[in-house]
Amino acid sequence: MFNRVSIDDIFTRLSLNTAGNKIFEDPNLMTWAVFVTKVEKKNPEDIILAKLNSQYAPESLASMIEAAKKVSSTERFASVLQAQQRQVWFSTGESGDDIFKLLKLDETGTKLFESPQVTTWASYVDEFNKNAPNKKVSMLTLLARRYEEEDLVKMIEAAKKVPSTEDIAVKLQAELKASVGGGKSPENFFKMLKLDDTGEELFKSPAFPTWVSYVDHFNRKNSGEASSIFARLTKIYGEVKLAEMIETAIKTSTAETIAKRLQEQQNLRWLSKQKSPDDVFKLLKLDKLNSAVLSDVKLSAWLSYVKDFNLANPRKEESLLKTLTHQYKEVGAAKIIQQGKELSETKKLAEDLQVAQFTRWFRKGVSDDNIHKLLNVKTLDDPNMAIVDEYIKFYTEMMKTF
Structure with missing residues (x-):
């Protein structure tokens, strides 16, 4: 009891009880922590965490610890506290869903991954599954209970673009692929993500990269049903419209990589069908445009094909002037x-x-x-x-x- 009183007394004397959410920025916190370590030889982390828990709401403390982990001077201390926090939760039988609510992540809606507490929650789910393999529940399963799959896919894609949540998002995306791989064709998954409602704005949809990744996964697992992304999209949009969409997307930095990959598949398809530049010119309806042909976005698709055609057929070299x-x-x-x-x-x-x-x-x-x-x-x-x-x-x- 004497130690407890002394520890609380020193905490107050150092004005840590009024430090608010900037307590980890206060050098007196480390002074107090060192004091606790000297007084409590066995489990000083328990005492430190218990005191902080008495001062702050769980979601606030979790957020502060996450922030402290990003500062070199407090990184090690914060990591130890977070590990202790996970251990306490596990010892009291808290599930991943319990901690989700405790950290008030159930109040974040689709902005879940913008909350700093989500990293704390994810680390606890990993810890729980590691220590209780017979009760193992994936993060995706826990989130799927709360979100529509379409919303979850968009949230994961957005989270991949933020360094602090990228690792979590990549893991969730892998779990998502594995979970839907048991029955959905790429075409059905396309509809499930409501990509069929995007029209010509397909490449702007945050769910599109997820679908592309899923098709790659599906093709590897189902070689007998494998079909390129370009072939699948051609069935939906037709060659002319898809070519136009690809060229527009190439000019957009967010979709450039996928669009260029599709352009390569497009050119390979035409080459495999032994289409001449004249054939493709007509296919893209560039022969109907007259003076507008040079400004038509599909001309870029044709020029890309001519480049590949000439490399494959050096004795049949074609040019825009020759075709015009x-x-x-x-x-x-x-x-x-x-x-x-x-x-x-x-x-x-x-x-x-x-x-x-x-x-x-x-x-x-x-x-x-x-x-x-x-x-x-x-x-x-x-x-x-x-x-x-x-x-x-x-x-x-x-x-x-x-």
């Missing part, structure tokens, strides 16, 4: 290129194309005298006169080199 000329004829391609120079987003591409086109004409012997005939220009007010003027300038500069 084939699809829109010489004059049509020239008009598209000229109009593309008027838009800021296509200006550089159009200028490069025009140089390539003019170079080809020059090598074919088109001069400043017969360019009018090539472009069928008969009057000065002809819209193609601008192309004639541009070519004459180019031709004049080229002739200076001879």
Whole structure:
């Protein structure tokens, strides 16, 4: 009793009873802890934790200990206290669900992973399962009792992006894959996550990476039913719309990695079907756009394919100029290129194309005298006169080199 009175008295004399939630920032706490260690040789951690428990609500103390673990000067002390905290809870028969409520995590809603107490809870669930394997209950099972699967998936994805909760989220995601792997096809899982309601905003959904990860897991476990992510999405969106969505997503940092992976699968699929660049140009309906072709997002998909096609078929090398000329004829391609120079987003591409086109004409012997005939220009007010003027300038500069 004397020791107890002395310990409490020193705690008060050091003004620790008025330190509030900044007690771990107060150097007097360590002074008091050292004193307790000298007085209570056997279990000083019990005394320290009991005193702090008498001063603070469980959720507040858990949060303060978590914060103290992130500070080098208090990290070791806080870790010891947290371990003792877990031991006390386990010795009194507290379940993972009990501690969830004790820490008031049941009041956080979908903001669960924003609470610092969630790390304390997760560490206790691990400790409980380790010490009571016959009563083992996964974190996912405990959370599944409280959240709809769709909400939980989104919460886990968001938690993966925060360093303090990343490890917990990765573990939960692995448990989620294992739990749904027993019966749901990727298509059913897609619907369960309500990704079929996202429309063209699929890549923006926080649940999409989870689905991608699940498909990979499903394919490894079910080789007979394996199918690429691209193939599965093609069935849902069709090749044209999916290509457009992929190219848009590539420009978004949050979805770039997955989108590029899908683009690779897309190109491999077309290559395996021996599709020529002309075939893909038509497949993407780029042959119907006329002047809008250079600004269409699907052109990026086509250019990506041409790059892979040329690597696989060096003797059949294709180019955008060659395809534009084939699809829109010489004059049509020239008009598209000229109009593309008027838009800021296509200006550089159009200028490069025009140089390539003019170079080809020059090598074919088109001069400043017969360019009018090539472009069928008969009057000065002809819209193609601008192309004639541009070519004459180019031709004049080229002739200076001879």
